[in-house]
Amino acid sequence: MSAQTLKAIESEVVACTKCRELRRYCTQVATEKKRAYRDLTYWGKPVPGFGDPKARVLLVGLAPGAHGSNRTGRVFTGDASGEFLYPALHRAGFANQATVSDAHDGLQLHDCFITAALRCAPPQNKPTPAQLRKCFPYLVREFEALDRLRVVVGLGAIGTKAAIEALEAAGYSLSIKGWRFGHGAELTATKGKRTVTLISSFHPSRQNTNTGKLTRPMFDAIFTRARKLLAR
Secondary structure (H helix, E strand, C coil): CHHHHHHHHHHHHHCCCCCHHHHHHHHHHHHHCCHHHCCCCCCCCCCCCEECCCCCEEEEECCCCCCCHHHHCCCCCCCHHHHHHHHHHHHCCCECCCCCCCCCCCCCECCEEEEECCCCCCHHHCCCHHHHHHHHHHHHHHHHHCCCCCEEEEEHHHHHHHHHHHHHHCCCEECCCCCCCCCCCEEEEEECCEEEEEEEECCCCHHHHHHCCCCHHHHHHHHHHHHHHHCC
16 A cells, blocks of 8 residues: 555655746756756656655655756756765665666665655755645655655755654654754654654755765765664
């Protein structure tokens, strides 16, 4: 049922027109294109989640890049963030390959699913609170559909905040008093007999990786920790 539910959510996401200003912007970007991609056809629609429907690990990012996922149609594909993320997932055994180029490159995720707080590329990569609220129900439904969930990795402050709110909306109890976002910071969420651990991470954006704020060992440590939690 997880696969069927996630497929239904995917269809709804791709057809979504809730934020007309974002639909106009993404369509404009897909029409005008970036010079380096002028011969390619852009996806230009909302970008759905991607991965293993039986995943125990869920990654929540920020939003598609205007010339990344908005071009390729797959989360974290076609930009520098994905070029940093997928090799890390491959090293940790969550992906079958380290290199990605487009939605048809053969990438498969194992025990891992990737989604985002916002499904359309926002101008300047800065979503508004209203836009995030409109996308939020899709995220909650993904949390509910992943019925083997054990670990959530929040990528960046916005992705982490969305993940925490989605856990709460999906019926999990969290104690967040005194908790602060930081690389490797953890929260425990419980729902009945199920326990989910949230791990926050700096976003693998070029701004963070080029400045050394997020390094390869730091990022690998997040997925090493996820593996240890799954092994319990």
